[in-house]
Amino acid sequence: MPLLDIRNLTIEMDMAEGRVKAVDRVSLTINEGKVRGLIGESGSGKSLIGKAIVGISKPNWRITADRLRLGDIDLMNLSERERRRVMREDIAMIFQDPATCLDPSEEVGTQLEKSIPTDNFKGGFWRRFQWRKKQAQALLHKVGIKDHRHVMQSYPYELSQGVCQQVMIAMAIAGKPKLLIADEPSASMDPNTASQILKLLKRLNQTNNMTILLVSNDFATVRELAQDVSIIYCGQIVEVAQTKEIISRAFHPYTQALLDALPEQRRQSAAKTPMKNLAGSVPLLQHLPIGCRLGPRCPHAQKQCVEQPVLQKKRSHLFACHFPLKQE
């Protein structure tokens, strides 16, 4: 049984222009101990899926799903109190721009200590203080911060993005969650720091058997970590497959476009050849094209594409396209 099981998740938003579907019947599963990548451009609704799982929604959102389960917990029908308990114990989430995710007015160490659950600590309350401090230090060591004293006494603005993300990860794993949702954890970081963060996530996955949903906007970050990937475009899943397979052979033109954007693809092409990419930009949610949503941008689009393609299976790939790419 998969740890996270989403079936036909739909998120609608009431906006000034009327109701728009930001996420349209998305299905997603992750088995325990696996990493799944979720790739899509900004505005494709990939962050919304993460938010729907942890239950942060705005009043104008309408979330429906045939199934939204974490293990044997049904995330759709939770009372406020139960949901908070689930979020405290079972799910953790880290974001991009980690420096803004820490309270600027409090020392990092104090914030870290506050996120350590004390439920399983037996002993006098006077020992608890010392115990929490020890735990916090151990967590910082675990995420690769050696100079714990300096970091714990600093304010978030005194630390770099990379260190802040390490602290965020330390806070996230403090409660030993079953699922970690990483929402573009290395975006807006310099490449070296970014790869350190990804390495850390990989180590957590390998040594602690942590299940991770890795949300990102490019293949470069995901392929190191994720065994499986789902590609999302305009709120719809367009292709699902194992990472290895999808990199060697993509069926959906959009996936191919993302692969073409990888740095080594660029390197292989001769100098001064035009870069391959899709024309145009992601359509606004209130101006979605009918039929295949990639239609107007797709180089292979034909008459039939005005009809919505359904997800079909071919050689362990799931993809939604009338004219899948034939590769030599």
Add this chain to the structure above:
Amino acid sequence: MTRYIMRRLNLLIITLLIIVFIAFAFGQTQHLNGVDTSMNLRTYWDFIARLLSGDWGTSSVSGKPIYPEMIAVLPATLELCFAAFLVSFIVGIPLGSIAGMHKKQWMRNTIMSITLVAHSIPIFWLALVLVMSLSLQMGWFPVSGRMDLLLDYPHPTGFALIDAWFAPADVRDAAISSVISHMAIPTLVLAVVPTTEVIRQVTISLGNVMQQNYVKTALTKGFSRWKILIDHGLRNAIPPILPNLGWQFGSVLTTTMILEVVFDWPGVGRWLINAIYQQDYAAIQGGMLAISGIVIFTTVATDIFTTLIYPLHRKEIYEH
């Protein structure tokens, strides 16, 4: 940090010198500062030296020195101001928090409408209405004055509540209740405007803070909204608005002076207005100096205090 405090103190001193100069120029035209009415650095310096030594001139009406008279009336005004500010924080922060949480729209609308109404009520009118209803008709509170004059106990500080607190045991309870019942209506009326300001500022500031990423992060950790409000919300929403509220002190002080006439409160406002009626220029000069000095000092002090308690403010200083 030291450099920042030095810079603020510098600003304080320069502003005070300008205020003193205005008072000095006024005094020279009215022949208050002795025979030499020329305006130059030497006479200006003499004037400052006299102020510092406690010689603030002599009243042309009573013939007594100004400084001790003013020191006698100033605490009454300040006490009222502080009490009003305290009330405005106690009432304003919870109401502002409720309105800023975006939890229930109707609650926010109700609070904001009441705030708008309260903000637009003329203060002296409200004072008169309350005196007419609560004091004259109901008889719950005394009509005017600061304390029961029949109670006999020493007044070493001039702050009625502190004096009553340390009064001899036989009159202590009576003194405290008398002071509080005299203070109640003036304090409440005076607190109206700063309370609306506190509510407005807290609502806006908290509304911003609750949209920050660290609040979202705290939500994903499964903390309740109220715990987040206490843990992250107020501690980030209050410090940035403290300087703005410090600015309010000036207008509250002015309002106090108007109300003192309504309530016959023996403070600096009533004293100053009497001085104006009697054309006692030395008293006007002294009162103006004292009040503007207090306002400037409070503004600078809140600024420095904010910097001391709020790390982000400290960071902004280093960036400049």
